[in-house]
Amino acid sequence: MDARQKITIKDVARRAGCGIATASRVLNRSGPASAEVRARVESAADALGFSFSAMGRALQGGRSMTIGCLVPSLANPVFAEAVQGVQEALSGSGYQLLIASSNYDGEADNDAIATLVAKEVDGVIVTMVAPEKSAALSDARGRGLPVSLMFHDPIDGFVTAHVDNFTAAREVARRFADLGHRHTAFLSLRFSSSDRSRNRYAGFRAECAARGLPDPVLIELGELEADRPELLADSFASLKDVTALFASNDFLAIAVQKAARLMGKSVPQDLSVVGFDGIEIGRLLELPLATIETAPHAMGRQAAQTLLEMLQGKACVQRPPLPFDFRAGATLARPRAESRDDDQGTAWPPSVPSLKIAQKQG
Amino acid sequence: MDARQKITIKDVARRAGCGIATASRVLNRSGPASAEVRARVESAADALGFSFSAMGRALQGGRSMTIGCLVPSLANPVFAEAVQGVQEALSGSGYQLLIASSNYDGEADNDAIATLVAKEVDGVIVTMVAPEKSAALSDARGRGLPVSLMFHDPIDGFVTAHVDNFTAAREVARRFADLGHRHTAFLSLRFSSSDRSRNRYAGFRAECAARGLPDPVLIELGELEADRPELLADSFASLKDVTALFASNDFLAIAVQKAARLMGKSVPQDLSVVGFDGIEIGRLLELPLATIETAPHAMGRQAAQTLLEMLQGKACVQRPPLPFDFRAGATLARPRAESRDDDQGTAWPPSVPSLKIAQKQG
DNA sequence: TTGTAAGCGTTATCAC
DNA sequence: GTGATAACGCTTACAA
Numbered sequence: 001m002d003a004r005q006k007i008t009i010k011d012v013a014r015r016a017g018c019g020i021a022t023a024s025r026v027l028n029r030s031g032p033a034s035a036e037v038r039a040r041v042e043s044a045a046d047a048l049g050f051s052f053s054a055m056g057r058a059l060q061g062g063r064s065m066t067i068g069c070l071v072p073s074l075a076n077p078v079f080a081e082a083v084q085g086v087q088e089a090l091s092g093s094g095y096q097l098l099i100a101s102s103n104y105d106g107e108a109d110n111d112a113i114a115t116l117v118a119k120e121v122d123g124v125i126v127t128m129v130a131p132e133k134s135a136a137l138s139d140a141r142g143r144g145l146p147v148s149l150m151f152h153d154p155i156d157g158f159v160t161a162h163v164d165n166f167t168a169a170r171e172v173a174r175r176f177a178d179l180g181h182r183h184t185a186f187l188s189l190r191f192s193s194s195d196r197s198r199n200r201y202a203g204f205r206a207e208c209a210a211r212g213l214p215d216p217v218l219i220e221l222g223e224l225e226a227d228r229p230e231l232l233a234d235s236f237a238s239l240k241d242v243t244a245l246f247a248s249n250d251f252l253a254i255a256v257q258k259a260a261r262l263m264g265k266s267v268p269q270d271l272s273v274v275g276f277d278g279i280e281i282g283r284l285l286e287l288p289l290a291t292i293e294t295a296p297h298a299m300g301r302q303a304a305q306t307l308l309e310m311l312q313g314k315a316c317v318q319r320p321p322l323p324f325d326f327r328a329g330a331t332l333a334r335p336r337a338e339s340r341d342d343d344q345g346t347a348w349p350p351s352v353p354s355l356k357i358a359q360k361q362g
Numbered sequence: 363m364d365a366r367q368k369i370t371i372k373d374v375a376r377r378a379g380c381g382i383a384t385a386s387r388v389l390n391r392s393g394p395a396s397a398e399v400r401a402r403v404e405s406a407a408d409a410l411g412f413s414f415s416a417m418g419r420a421l422q423g424g425r426s427m428t429i430g431c432l433v434p435s436l437a438n439p440v441f442a443e444a445v446q447g448v449q450e451a452l453s454g455s456g457y458q459l460l461i462a463s464s465n466y467d468g469e470a471d472n473d474a475i476a477t478l479v480a481k482e483v484d485g486v487i488v489t490m491v492a493p494e495k496s497a498a499l500s501d502a503r504g505r506g507l508p509v510s511l512m513f514h515d516p517i518d519g520f521v522t523a524h525v526d527n528f529t530a531a532r533e534v535a536r537r538f539a540d541l542g543h544r545h546t547a548f549l550s551l552r553f554s555s556s557d558r559s560r561n562r563y564a565g566f567r568a569e570c571a572a573r574g575l576p577d578p579v580l581i582e583l584g585e586l587e588a589d590r591p592e593l594l595a596d597s598f599a600s601l602k603d604v605t606a607l608f609a610s611n612d613f614l615a616i617a618v619q620k621a622a623r624l625m626g627k628s629v630p631q632d633l634s635v636v637g638f639d640g641i642e643i644g645r646l647l648e649l650p651l652a653t654i655e656t657a658p659h660a661m662g663r664q665a666a667q668t669l670l671e672m673l674q675g676k677a678c679v680q681r682p683p684l685p686f687d688f689r690a691g692a693t694l695a696r697p698r699a700e701s702r703d704d705d706q707g708t709a710w711p712p713s714v715p716s717l718k719i720a721q722k723q724g
Numbered sequence: 725t726t727g728t729a730a731g732c733g734t735t736a737t738c739a740c
Numbered sequence: 741g742t743g744a745t746a747a748c749g750c751t752t753a754c755a756a
Contacts, residue, residue: 055420
């Protein structure tokens, strides 16, 4: 209702009885000014409650001092933590964060990038469905906009802050194999829209193959099943042979345990479960979750630091992947004796309602 | 390195062989233009890969089409979800979100507000340590900037999207009392910097008093203890009488169970635990968490909708609190028979290392 | 139908 | 030391 007009530097100058250039110099300490004028300007600014318009500055300076960040969702704590890391790395740099999220939608990704570009961000930090295929992203890069990726495994000309998903997943397979598991499964949400999930599956499968184990069963969930252990349970009734399951993230790993419980299977006696990400809460569970511990916070920090370097015109090189750790937990154990080495045929039903399940061929 | 110059509407106009006003009209469909010129302008824009500068527009139009959002932290899923809700409510409105976080620091809160104002956001959605005391916030409001609060219980002239913390907490006390618990405790992180925690404690205590129960023991944790069940366990060794514990959020509720386990206490036989917030994961635990279920997502949506209405100049009225629900879980049960009605003296040690513990007087 | 020009808030340049 | 003034990218009178 009472939107009072904005106080601009003009108002300050008028009140101080000087030119706007002088006011600007005083307020920015960017040039000479007599003590007297300086005092007048400062008290005028104070009295008026003046503060600079970042927009005016940006327009004139060519830099908005804003960097854009696109993540699939903030509801996923992994991304939320990464963004938090970005914020931290940026704090003190003078840059502000403009955040967008796409809800794992490739189209929305492109729109978001376009919007960020329109806002004249000075650089972007991005996790999206398919950066290598995004017209908006390559367009932005073509215009000279610094781009820093997060979570993605290395892609052609981009720099990325990442963890080596392939190798980390191999580690899980190694653990399973060492304990004597033969029949495994990989559980994923949005397999097709996440290069991370795909790389994890690839690594997992590669190591299984290297050890002469059958290919892991690939189970791709829809959004629905992930939140409904009952639905999940339905589908697992079929996986009789499977004694070890690798979930592509910790939430799935926790949800699948609930599902197992519903079907009377106990973890880890009947089914070993390992997750991915290493979210804090996994540690606090009655059955602490075995998982690959990653550092999303550090990923955010690194992505931001890389971007800051690009903004300073430094040459930017792809850094090595951030470390991961296998976190031992209570959800991983040897398979029951009787279920070992029982390799007769795949207990694989032709179809499972409302689930897209596919077993990759070796 | 190769920061190609930006394509402005001037470039488009030049290439199309027309004035910039015409180009603007065509591209915005905001005025007449002959079919011929229209075509020329459009193909020129296309060829050049032109896109508008939101900044130029904002500067001229007086509105940045950006709204600012300040939350304590994105690492807390409750706030992350709320922000997600804000994003959703804003999508399609043409407004972008500029996000800041303060890490629960009152000073950072003020800085963040100031920065958002400098960015010329058209409105702000805020959760901060002390909105009623923030100079920056009242200043912003004084300048006519629409302000919409989230999570905070109603404060003088502000509108807020909230849940009735006091009443929700009373509900917890009621449940405890009905089951026969007499000695309770309230566990909080950052009690002093969160009006929500304070209101929850107040409601909890009020209902205990109304039922003739002793005041709940107030336990305020530092950041450290919350992540270290060992440390937590140390402090609980003292709370011999307490049979029921209300944690001011679900993470604490989960952490405290781990601590209880470490000391050989079993939940809920020896200790009932109820959380607050209703995070999804609580449902999936082996011992599903009893908690007050709130709707942070809806809170974000409502805060955003309210702000949009303010931006449209509509009168905005404080809406009633969003609903909460008591979610039954396996962490709440009757106290053991022998521990009931044993009211002899407070089992309260003079000091517990590294914890600020205080018992409020009735 | 079209183009010129003023103005949004700032800073940088350049005379004074 | 100081103050006009041009420029940044855009929209919108207003004039042609």
